Amino acid sequence: xxxxxxxxxxxxxxxxxxxxxxxxxxxxxxxxxxxxxxxxxxxxxxxxxxxxxxxxxxxxxxxxxxxxxxxxxxxxxxxxxxxxxxxxxxxxxxxxxxxxxxxxxxxxxxxxxxxxxxxxxxxxxxxxxxxxxxxxxxxxxxxxxxxxxxxxxxxxxxxxxxxxxxxxxxxxxxxxxxxxxxxxxxxxxxxxxxxxxxxxxxxxxxxxxxxxxxxxxxxxxxxxxxxxxxxxxxxxxxxxxxxxxxxxxxxxxxxxxxxxxxxxxxxxxxxxxxxxxxxxxxxxxxxxxxxxxxxxxxxxxxxxxxxxxxxxxxxxxxxxxxxxxxxxxxxxxxxxxxxxxxxxxxxxxxxxxxxxxxxxxxxxxxxxxxxxxxxxxxxxxxxxxxxxxxxxxxxxxxxxxxxxxxxxxxxxxxxxxxxxxxxxxxxxxxxxxxxxxxxxxxxxxxxxxxxxxxxxxxxxxxxxxxxxxxxxxxxxxxxxxxxxxxxxxxxxxxxxxxxxxxxxxxxxxxxxxxxxxxxxxxxxxxxxxxxxxxxxxxxxxxxxxxxxxxxxxxxxxxxxxxxxxxxxxxxxxxxxxxxxxxxxxxxxxxxxxxxxxxxxxxxxxxxxxxxxxxxxxxx
Amino acid sequence: xxxxxxxxxxxxxxxxxxxxxxxxxxxxxxxxxxxxxxxxxxxxxxxxxxxxxxxxxxxxxxxxxxxxxxxxxxxxxxxxxxxxxxxxxxxxxxxxxxxxxxxxxxxxxxxxxxxxxxxxxxxxxxxxxxxxxxxxxxxxxxxxxxxxxxxxxxxxxxxxxxxxxxxxxxxxxxxxxxxxxxxxxxxxxxxxxxxxxxxxxxxxxxxxxxxxxxxxxxxxxxxxxxxxxxxxxxxxxxxxxxxxxxxxxxxxxxxxxxxxxxxxxxxxxxxxxxxxxxxxxxxxxxxxxxxxxxxxxxxxxxxxxxxx
Numbered sequence: 034x035x036x037x038x039x040x041x042x043x044x045x046x047x048x049x050x051x052x053x054x055x056x057x058x059x060x061x062x063x064x065x066x067x068x069x070x071x072x073x074x075x076x077x078x079x080x081x082x083x084x085x086x087x088x089x090x091x092x093x094x095x096x097x098x099x100x101x102x103x104x105x106x107x108x109x110x111x112x113x114x115x116x117x118x119x120x121x122x123x124x125x126x127x128x129x130x131x132x133x134x135x136x137x138x139x140x141x142x143x144x145x146x147x148x149x150x151x152x153x154x155x156x157x158x159x160x161x162x163x164x165x166x167x168x169x170x171x172x173x174x175x176x177x178x179x180x181x182x183x184x185x186x187x188x189x190x191x192x193x194x195x196x197x198x199x200x201x202x203x204x205x206x207x208x209x210x211x212x213x214x215x216x217x218x219x220x221x222x223x224x225x226x227x228x229x230x231x232x233x234x235x236x237x238x239x240x241x242x243x244x245x246x247x248x249x250x251x252x253x254x255x256x257x258x259x260x261x262x263x264x265x266x267x268x269x270x271x272x273x274x275x276x277x278x279x280x281x282x283x284x285x286x287x288x289x290x291x292x293x294x295x296x297x298x299x300x301x302x303x304x305x306x307x308x309x310x311x312x313x314x315x316x317x318x319x320x321x322x323x324x325x326x327x328x329x330x331x332x333x334x335x336x337x338x339x340x341x342x343x344x345x346x347x348x349x350x351x352x353x354x355x356x357x358x359x360x361x362x363x364x365x366x367x368x369x370x371x372x373x374x375x376x377x378x379x380x381x382x383x384x385x386x387x388x389x390x391x392x393x394x395x396x397x398x399x400x401x402x403x404x405x406x407x408x409x410x411x412x413x414x415x416x417x418x419x420x421x422x423x424x425x426x427x428x429x430x431x432x433x434x435x436x437x438x439x440x441x442x443x444x445x446x447x448x449x450x451x452x453x454x455x456x457x458x459x460x461x462x463x464x465x466x467x468x469x470x471x472x473x474x475x476x477x478x479x480x481x482x483x484x485x486x487x488x489x490x491x492x493x494x495x496x497x498x499x500x501x502x503x504x505x506x507x508x509x510x511x512x513x514x515x516x517x518x519x520x521x522x523x524x525x526x527x528x529x530x531x532x533x534x535x536x537x538x539x540x541x542x543x544x545x546x547x548x549x550x551x552x553x554x555x556x557x558x559x560x561x562x563x564x565x566x567x568x569x570x571x572x573x574x575x576x577x578x579x580x581x582x583x584x585x586x587x588x589x590x591x592x593x594x595x596x597x598x599x600x601x602x603x604x605x606x607x608x609x610x611x612x613x614x615x616x617x618x619x620x621x622x623x624x625x626x627x628x629x630x631x632x633x634x635x636x637x638x639x640x641x642x643x644x645x646x647x648x649x650x651x652x
Numbered sequence: 653x654x655x656x657x658x659x660x661x662x663x664x665x666x667x668x669x670x671x672x673x674x675x676x677x678x679x680x681x682x683x684x685x686x687x688x689x690x691x692x693x694x695x696x697x698x699x700x701x702x703x704x705x706x707x708x709x710x711x712x713x714x715x716x717x718x719x720x721x722x723x724x725x726x727x728x729x730x731x732x733x734x735x736x737x738x739x740x741x742x743x744x745x746x747x748x749x750x751x752x753x754x755x756x757x758x759x760x761x762x763x764x765x766x767x768x769x770x771x772x773x774x775x776x777x778x779x780x781x782x783x784x785x786x787x788x789x790x791x792x793x794x795x796x797x798x799x800x801x802x803x804x805x806x807x808x809x810x811x812x813x814x815x816x817x818x819x820x821x822x823x824x825x826x827x828x829x830x831x832x833x834x835x836x837x838x839x840x841x842x843x844x845x846x847x848x849x850x851x852x853x854x855x856x857x858x859x860x861x862x863x864x865x866x867x868x869x870x871x872x873x874x875x876x877x878x879x880x881x882x883x884x885x886x887x888x889x890x891x892x893x894x895x896x897x898x899x900x901x902x903x904x905x906x907x908x909x910x911x912x913x914x915x916x917x918x919x920x921x922x923x924x925x926x927x928x929x930x931x932x933x934x935x936x937x938x939x940x941x942x943x944x945x946x947x948x949x950x951x952x953x954x955x956x957x958x959x960x
Binding site for chain 2: 156163356531
């Protein structure tokens with residue numbers, strides 16, 4: 034089992050290595066060409082000074098000639114190497130294409146599939162805050178964003194529209210011709226403007242629309258149609274993530290004419306969108322039927338995602354109970370059982386009749402620490418112990434994350450460092466400085482900080498929100514107890530908990546996810562940035578956190594990608610080494626499919642099974 | 653009759669009022685729906701706007717007054733999530749739950765009563781022992797567990813029936829058996845014990861002494877008297893089936909009111925919870941009134957409105 038994910042990762046790394054090699058080869062070739070040009074120029078048009086020098090110093094000339102010959106030899110060798118690299122890259126690419134073609138020959142393009150899901154959205158309007166939960170059962174494949182994404186989840190120009198930043202002031206979006214909604218109507222710049230307006234509460238037909246995307250689109254100001262195909266969106270709060278926010282999975286693009294005519298309620302029942310699958314019909318508590326959008330603008334050979342699906346149709350069935358979902362799969366009633374705990378999924382995979390699909394769940398779990406409070410709630414008059422960095426480091430050193438992932442989770446979870454290794458800006462050397470598992474050092478640090486007798490604290494979490502959460506939280510509590518924390522583990526109610534977390538009223542460490550579903554900076558805005566929704570204010574916490582805030586602010590408006598990457602790397606490094614949180618692991622999602630279903634994930638962190646990328650094999 | 657009916661109806665209305673009021677308060681205690689569904693990065697302004705739109709910023713007493721005023725007009729408000737009338741949300745799923753409840757009730761009577769009679773007549777025999785074992789297991793086993801076992805056996809292993817969902821008659825079989833499990837066992841035990849008690853009475857001995865056939869003694873004298881106590885229990889059971897379908901509907905993905913209430917509780921969809929519970933409370937009240945009046949026909953000694 035682990036081999037498959039390891040192989041997958043290995044393949045990805047190989048692909049990335051190949052890409053890097055190709056890039057290096059390209060740069061090398063260009064460099065050699067420039068050197069070569071220089072030499073030619075020198076030979077063909079020597080300057081007077083050079084000619085005089087050559088006349089006056091024949092020995093030196095001879096030496097230079099030898100050196101030049103050596104350089105030429107080296108250059109030739111390098112050119113040969115580059116040529117070989119290019120050749121092997123081309124061969125590998127051809128081989129990959131051949132394999133892909135052979136694999137595609139085995140794909141049944143007329144096949145449909147049935148998936149079992151634990152939850153459905155209440156309505157199918159992806160823009161609405163009311164459509165919470167169950168997105169992967171419907172909205173995530175009905176809706177196509179404005180821009181496509183690369184495997185790292187970064188927006189790429191193309192798809193429905195091209196984009197161009199005009200400094201930090203505005204974003205120009207040009208609708209590409211020939212793109213259509215599911216009802217065949219062309220996608221225009223006016224539709225994109227209407228979408229932005231609707232999602233930011235500016236649409237004239239209903240300014241009170243309850244949008245789920247106000248946070249992502251907080252950068253937007255006024256927008257105006259430059260011409261039929263061009264839209265200019267002012268950046269009220271300049272952000273390099275502006276294009277990303279319109280590309281993230283499930284970003285909805287609405288057809289203005291249809292929606293204004295149908296109204297919000299009707300649209301929520303029968304959405305017309307732009308995604309790779311089009312909605313056919315649904316019975317809210319039973320099934321959602323969808324068909325391939327054959328006119329989808331990104332073909333199967335398109336470089337980015339999403340693309341034209343392989344499946345001709347898909348039916349999502351609502352089967353809330355996990356055991357019943359597994360039974361439906363075993364009985365052949367469904368082809369794909371979503372979100373199956375590993376203890377059920379692994380035995381099914383071992384029968385050879387099913388494929389187990391694993392992927393990171395875009396949730397980096399960590400314990401947020403109560404930095405806002407001045408005093409220790411258990412010892413009034415005493416300072417808040419969590420403001421002492423030694424205590425925070427001790428809390429990290431006390432937790433054996435690897436043991437938890439190996440024994441309680443799937444064993445495929447990666448340790449989280451604020452960002453995960455697949456994300457833009459991840460500092461590659463940071464794993465060398467990881468807070469390992471060292472309970473003795475944790476005890477020593479606590480004693481050094483003046484807490485040799487231990488620190489009493491509650492530990493809060495939302496029970497039942499994540500697979501095995503009660504188990505791993507009990508494990509963490511026990512590990513903390515072993516080094517001297519006196520822990521009261523408390524499961525919380527979601528609405529009370531989130532309200533208190535939002536208002537920074539929680540006085541104890543609590544489990545929280547760092548979502549990778551947003552762009553890196555977008556997710557920082559929620560919980561790393563101390564001005565964010567759930568983070569504690571930097572000015573009362575530490576200088577390090579203030580520096581993190583400053584770097585986030587700088588990165589948000591840094592349009593040079595390399596520089597932005599440096600800024601993000603630096604802030605992640607500071608945040609991690611400051612032990613701002615207790616860093617845990619990234620959740621892995623597990624699904625089980627019939628043996629005929631094949632899925633090779635495109636994204637490094639797919640939000641769910643990529644239905645557009647799911648193949649039904651003939652044999 | 654009317655003299656008894658009117659106070660009984662008034663009593664029932666009082667019960668419904670108390671239940672509805674408790675549900676109103678209880679649903680407010682389980683948390684804030686806005687926090688439960690807002691996006692992580694929703695702004696505080698957006699959250700406050702939602703609270704205001706739903707009237708959640710009003711004092712609780714004002715919300716309660718608005719709610720009661722709505723109930724009188726059969727306006728229970730809209731579902732917070734679908735924004736459709738909560739009453740429609742419930743009634744559109746009611747038939748599925750009623751179907752399931754009726755099927756389960758038929759099973760309870762069709763299996764529980766005859767097996768109970770058989771067990772009492774063959775007291776101490778192998779059929780009696782088996783029936784008592786069945787009753788013990790049926791009452792001890794949680795219905796979600798029974799449901800999963802039935803799915804595994806009849807759908808996965810034997811492939812005779814579908815695992816879940818709503819479709820033809822075959823989709824109804826497993827959820828109905830699961831829902832009926834506890835009730836069938838209870839009915840069987842009650843029938844058995846009730847009949848055993850009646851069979852030991854003097855009038856049964858007298859009937860036998862008069863030379864009546866065993867069949868006549870059982871059906872016309874013993875069972876009719878034993879049924880009196882059973883009717884009350886069956887009535888409560890019929891009412892409970894509607895409420896008890898929640899777990900069965902979740903396990904079998906049955907699109908009924910039970911699952912709607914379950915989901916609405918997790919989403920804190922107050923209006924739907926209130927209507928759902930109100931429907932169940934009304935169902936209980938109606939069934940109880942019907943049970944009361946059924947005594948009149950089963951036992952002439954009990955005169956509705958006229959004492960014994």
